[in-house]
Amino acid sequence: MGYTISQVAEMTGITAHTLRFYDKQGLLPFVDRNKAGNRDFKESDLEWLAVITCLKKSGMPVKKIRQYVDWGMEGDVTLNQRLEVFETHKKVVMEKMAELDNYLKKIDDKIWYYKTAIDYGTAAIHSQTNCVWTDDEWRGTSFPSQSYADRSASLPAPT
Amino acid sequence: MGYTISQVAEMTGITAHTLRFYDKQGLLPFVDRNKAGNRDFKESDLEWLAVITCLKKSGMPVKKIRQYVDWGMEGDVTLNQRLEVFETHKKVVMEKMAELDNYLKKIDDKIWYYKTAIDYGTAAIHSQTNCVWTDDEWRGTSFPSQSYADRSASLPAPT
């Protein structure tokens, strides 16, 4: 006797609806059933679910996770494929973090922009600001341009 | 004469379809039309679009961006609201990055797991591994548990 679907829902914060959806998508082929046909989650199933949750929450689509789980069901012959899944996904996550970090800088620039505008009472103080994005910036791959904050010195004193 | 929609698409990597979709959603109320009724993007419109792209790519939903744009159209009276948009969004992005960083550690653990399993020829070497997630881990808010890598020493030597 392991856990029922609602106990797992309670433990994980994943709704029973979503757990059944994941099962239907082939993400939980390892979960057994009891005599009544109800799902019976073992401890080892929870470990699988933890890995699935990690991949899911870090942005891997359901279909790719399914591929990984399928490989897991095949046993040791797929160890290399599964390693590659994580090595590839690591790169994806790191790139996503780098991109977010770049946007964070832009957000800080805008915070500076609005704080100074509020000081002066109008955004017109920034009217000559000529903030043109590079090709890389539009595509989120790199943000080499001067920040708003660097231009702070060029503003006149508030009245 | 500014830029046509396809010139902007070319410059930004955002398709003309998507630009029209954004316009329909109220994200581009500042874009004027020429005599023929075609959109005519000015430099200042591109700056708006850069800000919208930053918010979009860092995870803000279209509806929230629309609220921000609406406030922008109202002028200086909404400077404080717009500052708050960016300050709130900054927190959201930082939390997302912290969560990704935690999942990255889990991914590294799994890379270690598969690398050692490949060394030994079987994942059975990790069979006694008892990796139970805490409540926080399931919810992605904190990852305080011991990593797989810490347990490296407890493995027997490969045969």
Next chain:
DNA sequence: CGTTGACTTAGAGCACACTCTAAGCTATAC
């Protein structure tokens, strides 16, 4: 003056990830 190409619109369709409903089964409690 007709063809071409780039634009316009409304609205349909799609992909993804849930989220929920309806109908039904089963084990236990009274």
Next chain:
DNA sequence: GTATAGCTTAGAGTGTGCTCTAAGTCAACG
């Protein structure tokens, strides 16, 4: 033996963000 609670299923519906189609307008070129 029947009420209740908790599970089961298939499948419909929702929200988000595009993505595309169809039908049409318009300006310039030859």
